[in-house]
Amino acid sequence: xxxxxxxxxxxxxxxxxxxxxxxxxxxxxxxxxxxxxxxxxxxxxxxxxxxxxxxxxxxxxxxxxxxxxxxxxxxxxxxxxxxxxxxxxxxxxxxxxxxxxxxxxxxxxxxxxxxxxxxxxxxxxxxxxxxxxxxxxxxxxxxxxxxxxxxxxxxxxxxxxxxxxxxxxxxxxxxxxxxxxxxxxxxxxxxxxxxxxx
Amino acid sequence: xxxxxxxxxxxxxxxxxxxxxxxxxxxxxxxxxxxxxxxxxxxxxxxxxxxxxxxxxxxxxxxxxxxxxxxxxxxxxxxxxxxxxxxxxxxxxxxxxxxxxxxxxxxxxxxxxxxxxxxxxxxxxxxxxxxxxxxxxxxxxxxxxxxxxxxxxxxxxxxxxxxxxxxxxxxxxxxxxxxxxxxxxxxxxxxxxxxxx
Numbered sequence: 001x002x003x004x005x006x007x008x009x010x011x012x013x014x015x016x017x018x019x020x021x022x023x024x025x026x027x028x029x030x031x032x033x034x035x036x037x038x039x040x041x042x043x044x045x046x047x048x049x050x051x052x053x054x055x056x057x058x059x060x061x062x063x064x065x066x067x068x069x070x071x072x073x074x075x076x077x078x079x080x081x082x083x084x085x086x087x088x089x090x091x092x093x094x095x096x097x098x099x100x101x102x103x104x105x106x107x108x109x110x111x112x113x114x115x116x117x118x119x120x121x122x123x124x125x126x127x128x129x130x131x132x133x134x135x136x137x138x139x140x141x142x143x144x145x146x147x148x149x150x151x152x153x154x155x156x157x158x159x160x161x162x163x164x165x166x167x168x169x170x171x172x173x174x175x176x177x178x179x180x181x182x183x184x185x186x187x188x189x190x191x192x193x194x195x196x197x198x
Numbered sequence: 199x200x201x202x203x204x205x206x207x208x209x210x211x212x213x214x215x216x217x218x219x220x221x222x223x224x225x226x227x228x229x230x231x232x233x234x235x236x237x238x239x240x241x242x243x244x245x246x247x248x249x250x251x252x253x254x255x256x257x258x259x260x261x262x263x264x265x266x267x268x269x270x271x272x273x274x275x276x277x278x279x280x281x282x283x284x285x286x287x288x289x290x291x292x293x294x295x296x297x298x299x300x301x302x303x304x305x306x307x308x309x310x311x312x313x314x315x316x317x318x319x320x321x322x323x324x325x326x327x328x329x330x331x332x333x334x335x336x337x338x339x340x341x342x343x344x345x346x347x348x349x350x351x352x353x354x355x356x357x358x359x360x361x362x363x364x365x366x367x368x369x370x371x372x373x374x375x376x377x378x379x380x381x382x383x384x385x386x387x388x389x390x391x392x393x394x395x
Contacts, residue, residue, distance in 0.1 A: 055290025056260030086259025112376015119349025121329035184316020
């Protein structure tokens, strides 16, 4: 039952995604890969789409995967699933437990979770970087360096760092994605042309 | 009753508008919400609003959804929270649903495929810089540094050796350790005060 699986998977993602934005990126990656809903490459492409359209990534991801797996109703149940935990938790807090966030135990748990989220985001970035630049997903894969990917990464990382240093504000994600798209065309277009397409 | 319905519609359309313009994640949306509900309409006080932000940030789920649910409830009860949450979700739902219909065909275009090869790297840089930003803002206690380091190492090793260990467990372990550290601290403080007596 694909609807139920979509609903439950995104319910889980909604329930444990702390930290906003990329807080749930490691869990989303695990879930979509293990269900075979997206490949790692497709996941990265979709994150780019999600960054350039309005709305939270978790909601965008739920809509997209629901739709690609089971059409309109798939999109609906997956989105409903990812929103439901926040909705219930916030409703409980707003209606009954205004003070709950101030309890020392809750704060202690959140203090424990915060660095873990930071670690999960950084770790996922490293995993994705290894897979983009060296084509390694597990130890058993042979290392296949993609020097073009490496050069693009270096240019982007240096320009993002320089921009935030001199302009005192972060590089806008859309600008970064545009720049990386242009470099993708410059670096990869002719090799795609020479490759025989089916 | 009629003014209740009117407020519900108002809430729905404000959130629809905000949902349409929140590029760049939850924090961009906080600014829009503040402008709309505190500065312009004065439906909320500043300190009430910052309480809301703290709650939205520290509960699970996207900040946009949490904030919409909270403000909706404050303004108009359970119905208000439903109207606000549905309103904030509809723009992304519609846009992404339309994109999902054409995405595969779109990717078949050669120069789009080439652009996406570069964009994939751009996304990695975005995720990395989000992580680094959180790292910079984190209080550099020994506990926090060890925790970040261990999580990164475990996550990368599990992935390299194809070990299945869900991120859910990391979060749960983090919560348990956080409570554990707090209890130990309190216990030792209590001992100290008892020893003084």
